[in-house]
Amino acid sequence: MAILQEISRTTGSNGHGSSKNSSKIEQNLTRFFGSNVFSERTMKERLPKEIYVELSKTIQKGLTLTLDVANVVANAMKDWAIEKGATHYTHWFQPLTGKTAEKHDSFISPTADGGIIMEFSGKQLIKGEPDASSFPSGGLRATFEARGYTAWDCTSPAFLKEDGSGNVTLCIPTAFCSYTGEALDKKTPLLRSMEAISRQAVRVLKALGNKTTQKVTATVGPEQEYFLIDKKYYDQRIDLIASGRTLFGSPAPKGQELEDQYFGPIKDRISAFMKDLDTELWKMGVLAKTKHNEVAPAQFEMAPIFSTTNIAADHNQLVMETMQKVALRHDLVCLLHEKPFQGVNGSGKHNNWSLATDDGHNLLEPGITPHENEQFLIFLSALIIAVDKHSDKLRAGAANTGNDLRLGANEAPPAIISIFMGEELTEILEAIEKGKAAKSKGEHFLHIGVDSLPPLPKDNTDRNRTSPFAFTGNKFEFRMVPSSLSISGPNTVLNTIVSESLDEIATRLEKAKDINKEAATIVRDAMKKHGRVIFNGNNYSEDWVKEAKKRGLPNIRNTVDALAAMATEEAEKLFSKYKVLSKEEIHSRYEIYLEKYAKDINIEAQAAINMTRRLFIPAVICFTNSLAEAIGNLKAVSAPVSVQKELLTKISVLLDSASNKVADLETVTKKAQTTHEAKAKAIVYRDKVVIAMNDLRQDIDTLETLLPASKWPVPTYADMLFKF
Numbered sequence: 001m002a003i004l005q006e007i008s009r010t011t012g013s014n015g016h017g018s019s020k021n022s023s024k025i026e027q028n029l030t031r032f033f034g035s036n037v038f039s040e041r042t043m044k045e046r047l048p049k050e051i052y053v054e055l056s057k058t059i060q061k062g063l064t065l066t067l068d069v070a071n072v073v074a075n076a077m078k079d080w081a082i083e084k085g086a087t088h089y090t091h092w093f094q095p096l097t098g099k100t101a102e103k104h105d106s107f108i109s110p111t112a113d114g115g116i117i118m119e120f121s122g123k124q125l126i127k128g129e130p131d132a133s134s135f136p137s138g139g140l141r142a143t144f145e146a147r148g149y150t151a152w153d154c155t156s157p158a159f160l161k162e163d164g165s166g167n168v169t170l171c172i173p174t175a176f177c178s179y180t181g182e183a184l185d186k187k188t189p190l191l192r193s194m195e196a197i198s199r200q201a202v203r204v205l206k207a208l209g210n211k212t213t214q215k216v217t218a219t220v221g222p223e224q225e226y227f228l229i230d231k232k233y234y235d236q237r238i239d240l241i242a243s244g245r246t247l248f249g250s251p252a253p254k255g256q257e258l259e260d261q262y263f264g265p266i267k268d269r270i271s272a273f274m275k276d277l278d279t280e281l282w283k284m285g286v287l288a289k290t291k292h293n294e295v296a297p298a299q300f301e302m303a304p305i306f307s308t309t310n311i312a313a314d315h316n317q318l319v320m321e322t323m324q325k326v327a328l329r330h331d332l333v334c335l336l337h338e339k340p341f342q343g344v345n346g347s348g349k350h351n352n353w354s355l356a357t358d359d360g361h362n363l364l365e366p367g368i369t370p371h372e373n374e375q376f377l378i379f380l381s382a383l384i385i386a387v388d389k390h391s392d393k394l395r396a397g398a399a400n401t402g403n404d405l406r407l408g409a410n411e412a413p414p415a416i417i418s419i420f421m422g423e424e425l426t427e428i429l430e431a432i433e434k435g436k437a438a439k440s441k442g443e444h445f446l447h448i449g450v451d452s453l454p455p456l457p458k459d460n461t462d463r464n465r466t467s468p469f470a471f472t473g474n475k476f477e478f479r480m481v482p483s484s485l486s487i488s489g490p491n492t493v494l495n496t497i498v499s500e501s502l503d504e505i506a507t508r509l510e511k512a513k514d515i516n517k518e519a520a521t522i523v524r525d526a527m528k529k530h531g532r533v534i535f536n537g538n539n540y541s542e543d544w545v546k547e548a549k550k551r552g553l554p555n556i557r558n559t560v561d562a563l564a565a566m567a568t569e570e571a572e573k574l575f576s577k578y579k580v581l582s583k584e585e586i587h588s589r590y591e592i593y594l595e596k597y598a599k600d601i602n603i604e605a606q607a608a609i610n611m612t613r614r615l616f617i618p619a620v621i622c623f624t625n626s627l628a629e630a631i632g633n634l635k636a637v638s639a640p641v642s643v644q645k646e647l648l649t650k651i652s653v654l655l656d657s658a659s660n661k662v663a664d665l666e667t668v669t670k671k672a673q674t675t676h677e678a679k680a681k682a683i684v685y686r687d688k689v690v691i692a693m694n695d696l697r698q699d700i701d702t703l704e705t706l707l708p709a710s711k712w713p714v715p716t717y718a719d720m721l722f723k724f
């Protein structure tokens, strides 16, 4: 706490002659950053040398920890945690709900003389056994063997979580499996996919003559978008509380058309929130880096510095959780929903992705030497092949109920997956495809690796913001990921599909007599067969939808259709071949995600019915009564009543219509509720309930524009989006 105060004091002052001051800030920050993480550095300080070496080896090589080592580590971890105020520990895991789960156990253990000691064993560190019967398993685990177990992912460091009441808990990032070893969570398949892609990428590098790289890691930097609104408005909106988005609301007089919010100056109240958020995240070792206003009013973004995929996924969960917690301290509510407000931009997560070798090279960094460029173009080809071949699976990985409202709505990428490569790179790839020199540059591309390539564009300044999958100089940015979703799913898919294309490329290179020639042929084949997935134009345009159709690129517009890509034999084969998900694991996920969709829409429908019956209809009736009364009174004194009458008629017609529509919504919701098979049920929700809800909304939103502001029973868009 003292450090915290010190930081706010020093960072808060704009002290003149501040070089002393700034070095103090730096000192404090570097000491403070990660202070709640049982990090490499802490382990090095606190563990006996041989144990530290053993643990590092285990982490690097992904081996299993021996109990002897685990015991020493656990004890050191416990001492460290207790010194920092922890009394409990938890195996922190990520069930298929998409949220995180934790059950807290205290360190206390009774002694013979009636006292206690604080204990934490290696066994407790490595493995936990939560009763898991209430987590979705999609039939993977019968309730009679409801136990699951959690296992420490020692590649993601343990950390301390502090809550508002001052409680400190030691959190051990864990995977969550059934007793028969099936993954019941999002972390396990992600870790498996990281192993798969490392194996295949190393094979490709070896075949290309690399003798040093032992491991390749998929790296991710997820940019997180979110909204903040005043809590007093949130508390009055059942739709926001129940479903995370507004189900009603006519547009505010001003939206985002002035484009004055994006990167605009940050209001003090928001700035205070952001500062608090950074502080909390830094303590837990999250590399919070960028913060700014986003496009929509009341919308913001936070981006961390990238890390390995599993840590990025763990940290993103912490980011979402911390945003929500910290917001409340400022009497704000953080909305992570993909589309909290109709008519203004929704939120997504830009998933920046690349591959890094253990000797420090980014495999998607264009090189300088012909050899480096050959390697770069090979990995680029692997991406082109994977994304084109499996765009349906990528789309499925980015599907959730909220994203259906966002994709293709001229604010986010369409539901069609294509790659933005930039003009220069595309030209090079096309020249290789055609097997001829690109005359304009006077260079030869035919034998890549032999003839020299022109320097590849280093920083792609022409960043196409409309592309769902954009090459941005040395990484790809997958922009379709929903703001509230765990990034584990999309990255599991991405890693797996790229594993497959790297596997095929490795096999070809390993068999080739002339590596350079084969490398060129691989790039050419990739372009010939899969070049259709490259599109550098405006993804928001109608023309692209037509053009994509001509090219045969799928346009999958909703979650139910998107999820179907994971229920095919092809998907089973792919994910089981790379040991990422077994057939059973895939099917259980398919069922769970379909059910989740149905539940989401059901909640929305219930909230819409509730608000209409209990808030809107009564408010409208009340107002029509007073209008009728006014008309009577006016008539008694022979005053004109035409305006009042006209308004009354208009409102009464809408009231009648809304009343019918809410009854229709109830009927179709009942029908959906009583449909049993998961897919059929989801389809009734999609095709009947969603439509009925939208119909009802039209009437209610029009009524909102006709009633006096003081008579409308819930806060309006103008309140929520502009009043802080």
Ligand code: ADP
Residues within 6 Å of the ligand: 219, 220, 221, 222, 223, 290, 303, 304, 305, 306, 307, 352, 353, 354, 355, 362, 474, 475
């Ligand atoms: P933008 O202009 O799109 O906001 P930035 O260059 O600021 O993009 O980076 C966005 C995110 O990409 C950051 O989280 C950053 O750490 C991440 N990033 C940068 N390099 C890599 C990489 N090699 N692998 C994964 N993510 C990366």
Ligand code: MG
Residues within 6 Å of the ligand: 223, 350, 477
């Ligand atoms: Mg970005």
